Amino acid sequence: RPPALKVATTSSLYDTGLWEYLEPKFEDKYGTKLHIFYAGTGIALEYGKRGDVDAVVIHDKPREEQFVAEGYGVERVPFAYNYFLIVGPSGDRAGIKGLCAEDAFSKLMETGSGDFVCRGDDSGTHAKEKAIWQAAGFGYEAVQQAGAWYIETGRTMGPTLLMANEKNAYTLTDNGTFLAYRSDLDLVPIVETGAVLLNVYSVIAINPERHPETNVEMANDLVYFLISPEIQGLIGNYGVAEYGVPLFMPCAGQEPEE
Amino acid sequence: MRPSSPLIEVARLSHSYGDKEILKGLDLGIARGEVFALIGPTGAGKTTLLRIMDLLEIPSSGEIYFDGQRVPRSGKQRLAIRRRMSFIHQKPQVFNASVYDNVACGLNWRGEARNKIVAKVDCILETVGLEGYKNRNARTLSGGEAQRVALARSLVLQPEVLLLDEPTANLDPVSATKIEELLSTAARQRNTTMIMATHDMSQGQQLADRIGVLLDGRLVQTGNAGDIFRSPQSTEVAHFVGVENIIGGIVIANDEGVATISVGDDHHGIGIQAVSGCPAGQQVYACIRPEDVTLTPMLYQSSARNSFQARVTRVTYLGPLSRVEMDCGFRLIGLVTRISAEELNLQAGHELYATFKATAVHLMERKSRQ
Amino acid sequence: MRPSSPLIEVARLSHSYGDKEILKGLDLGIARGEVFALIGPTGAGKTTLLRIMDLLEIPSSGEIYFDGQRVPRSGKQRLAIRRRMSFIHQKPQVFNASVYDNVACGLNWRGEARNKIVAKVDCILETVGLEGYKNRNARTLSGGEAQRVALARSLVLQPEVLLLDEPTANLDPVSATKIEELLSTAARQRNTTMIMATHDMSQGQQLADRIGVLLDGRLVQTGNAGDIFRSPQSTEVAHFVGVENIIGGIVIANDEGVATISVGDDHHGIGIQAVSGCPAGQQVYACIRPEDVTLTPMLYQSSARNSFQARVTRVTYLGPLSRVEMDCGFRLIGLVTRISAEELNLQAGHELYATFKATAVHLMERKSRQ
């Protein structure tokens, strides 16, 4: 078995096809294999904690920071970002278009006039949703018990979008997955701006002090690879050909401004 | 509807498995209430014929008529007809259930009322001597017990036609006799039509109104016991029904219905007399059943026309009987009671007289090419 | 190792299924080369005994010795011993494979060389008359053919002990005779020990060196054919082996080994003479086999001591024999050849003389409480 760099990544990043695009480039450049696992944020971090992978690539800042603080990861390196958006039926039954995300959530909560499908899987997206509820002034438990309009599905982004589509409901999604699914959906973007919707992807190499058997050099190669100007350029252009707009903005290791 | 036709009839019935023709154009009708025995060597096709009559198998060609109506080759009607019959298979197969459930199943399937079923089953179990076995799993029964369950299971249905394939093969003589009585009672009291394949010649002889001999897929002879056992129509039948003396010869004279046949290895002058219209010059076989031969120490004057001096060559014991092989210039086999054998002090080399009646000799034409 | 012990022996053997005791303390030893027949009514336990001897079943209590060695209740040795025997089951079961594969399997399992197997199988198939059936699927065979496959499958192994459970139950008389000859050849030529359960009394009588009567789980009598059939030790055995005349009476005198027994419904003066040491005053049963009774039109002077005037009450025909029920003051049944019956013009109401020897009468003590 040739040595391979093992990377656990969040599903929303994989589903856009970015990894399939970058993988051969990395393999060519470093003459090594790159093994990508797509998984939920939770299980990806679990892989990392157990030393089953050499690096993780996710989008949940608080948990990433905790991961590094606990000594599992070397350093959190942001390399790309985009925005979450709230999508919903084109009729916008709840009338939240034009509001900011927090206000939109408040309105949904107060009127209960539109269904909302929640991923409910502790993923980065779900964490972001909880953060927005928090910012809007609601305890998450209260939201969960608010009524039948709040649907917790416990699935990845794509299926969650499909369900929202079926139920004519709103949901919070990352831009990449939404674009990938757009052709199958009647949903339209309802709320797309606001600092709170920022979605940052970062790469973390596993701490070799914790797991000496991990392949830290290659992991570092991957970190440098991702923030190298050449690849940053490719990331910045990824999706333009297909969707007319880029799916990701490069940020070259810097935390983007909110 | 064909008037006054037999209850069950097969016409030009043939059946093949693959290339192998098992039944070769049978015609046979069995009247209501008749008891018919089918005898024949193993592999003759007896079971196959019974299976076809029970509508388990569709014959390759030919027709079956039941109660005057042609039996269709498929459809619901077959079930209705089959339910008027019951077939006791050669290898009785019990279901993995209690004896009661085994015996009750046919009645259940006919939708009989539960309390009636219980009564009937109890009654039949007693009849076949299986009272007290009701709750036993039938799979654990002994061979004979299983056979009686199979019998009970069929008899309890009181079918119009009972098809029996070796019904007493697994039973000891005492039980076999009981079952035979049971069957003949059913035949008499309920006018049940019975068709039984049997290897037990005495069973066939005792129970059957008529016997059919199946040889190699052909029904070569049918008739009552007397016909079959005393006047077989071919050497094969003769051989099969236990006519041990089949003596080739030529009719040299016929005097008012009494034929004289010259027999013996070199035909020098041994003459057997037989009551027969056979003309002089005819090549024949003379058939004599061994039990028709009597043995006496002296030449014994009786109405029997044939008496020969004989030398005993071998004696074997068959239960109450002794089988005596003799040389009278031709080979003759006699069957006498063991007590006579003892009285005559029979043993190889002994000389005595063998006698049989002219009426006990059955003549069969012999194809000249033989 | 027990010196000069029987080849196969069971001691204090008992077996129960659930609460039901099937075998009740049997002791039986069978010598090498002996042919032993086990007779008994259905459900007596014959199959159970054979199964235990073949080590298929572990008896509830008691021991089995094979070739002088105690058979362990478990372990590899049982297989080794079982491979020296072969058991032909009551319901012959063929495997869903070709006839060849069926017959070859035992040899295969013993690791015999392929070319040897082919030769042996061909040979045995010919012997049992199944040449040409080699490639047929055995499941499609007729009852008799399947039984012959089962026989071939066992015989081809040339076992030291052959256990046979009703070996000819599914065969016609001609085939049955052939198989019997085959078995007795094996017994003679290869000194094969045979233990057969059979319902066919004449088969037991002909083939067996020794016969055991199993009644209700007990081996009530063993002995040669003469002992069993002529000197049964209890009314049950007598009844089972076909002694139809079992006449209760009391010995009124014994004159130098010839006892006179007073019999008849009201004991008024009918005396039967029997060769026996039985003392006067003893309550007895007199057993007379029906075939030992001769019938004559006149009082016939012979060495037979007993001669009675008799009135025929019923005549039934059993193949070559006629069974005559008579009243001589006591009920007597005789068996004569059909030809004698005809000559005597036997029919109900007819008067004649019934005669049997004093040596043909077997006396059995009768418990007084009866």
Place this chain on the structure above:
Amino acid sequence: MELIVSFDPEVMEITARTLRIAGTSCLLASLISLPLGSLVHFRRFRGKRVLVNIIQTLFSVPTVVIGLLVFVLLSRTGPLGDLDILFTPAAMVIGQMILITPILLGLTISALSGVGKEVVETATSLGASGFQLALLSLKEARYAVVAALILGFGRAISELGIAMMVGGNIRGFTRVMTTAISLATTKGELELALALGMLLLLLALVINIALNRLQQR
């Protein structure tokens, strides 16, 4: 740990729902499969072998594919969209039936193939109609039939793809054991996932013992 799992009201609710859905689909599937399997076994017809091959091929349909198919059928724009049962337990039952019917069918046929020809003929001779014959044969093969039912139930209770795809794993409505386990796994809560798995097996054990009792009667 396990104690906590089994007394949590949400877990209890999920357990009950799981049993209800899998039990229903197994029941419905056997109501289809036992008669249909008997029919296929006892009838002689052209193309029977092909049919059996197709049935056995359907043993290999992945649950995701069934989930996808049912999803496409039941989705709002699909041919059966008007039923409006997507993401409901009913839809899950349909999907699971599609999953286990071929299995029950195939195993019924193979169970019946173990019943001796002689038994079948004896019953026919005694006047059993086709239906009665099938019933008797299923009784004779009860061991194998019950094993098939247990397998079918096991398949239904343990499948994930359909429950996920057409049930949607909606908390309090279509979440069953397997989707809950899967969710716990994605969340990285491996111990909870394993505990739920054990609970599922415990349930299966109870059901199997009950079904086996049935067979031993």
Place this chain on the structure above:
Amino acid sequence: MELIVSFDPEVMEITARTLRIAGTSCLLASLISLPLGSLVHFRRFRGKRVLVNIIQTLFSVPTVVIGLLVFVLLSRTGPLGDLDILFTPAAMVIGQMILITPILLGLTISALSGVGKEVVETATSLGASGFQLALLSLKEARYAVVAALILGFGRAISELGIAMMVGGNIRGFTRVMTTAISLATTKGELELALALGMLLLLLALVINIALNRLQQR
């Protein structure tokens, strides 16, 4: 569409890998199950009923749970972490064996239960050793045994949870049909997913026909 799928080199490679992995696990599992199942069927021992119940219970283990267990075992910090085979085809084979061994075991026992007691006794009388007896019985029950193998293979080829969890769905290394289908589904490429599903069934059909040929010999 389907044509495209089947001639795409990546699809071909995935297909081959799927067959190799499922075939290996099915083979290994039958090498365990056929003898072991015979042993359980023919031996009398205390607790046999309980054992059978446990085997049948294992029919219900969800693949995610097995995936999880194997993952925990093989993960770096797990008891077998030193083997370093997590996220390899070998690990998938192990997981699938754990999945289908109980199924093959249970169905072997139930197939053997269809072989008449008389057949077994006849063979015993003819001097078959335990092993020879088992072989003969499996031959007699060949229809049901082959059905079991087909089912086991079908289960292995169609399972997702294990392949995902311990294989990791790594492109070019551990991606098999089901994980590819699952991926296509998540990516919203529903048609591709369905086409891959059909391809999988086609494969299964071919394998089944081959196995059934074997049985009809």
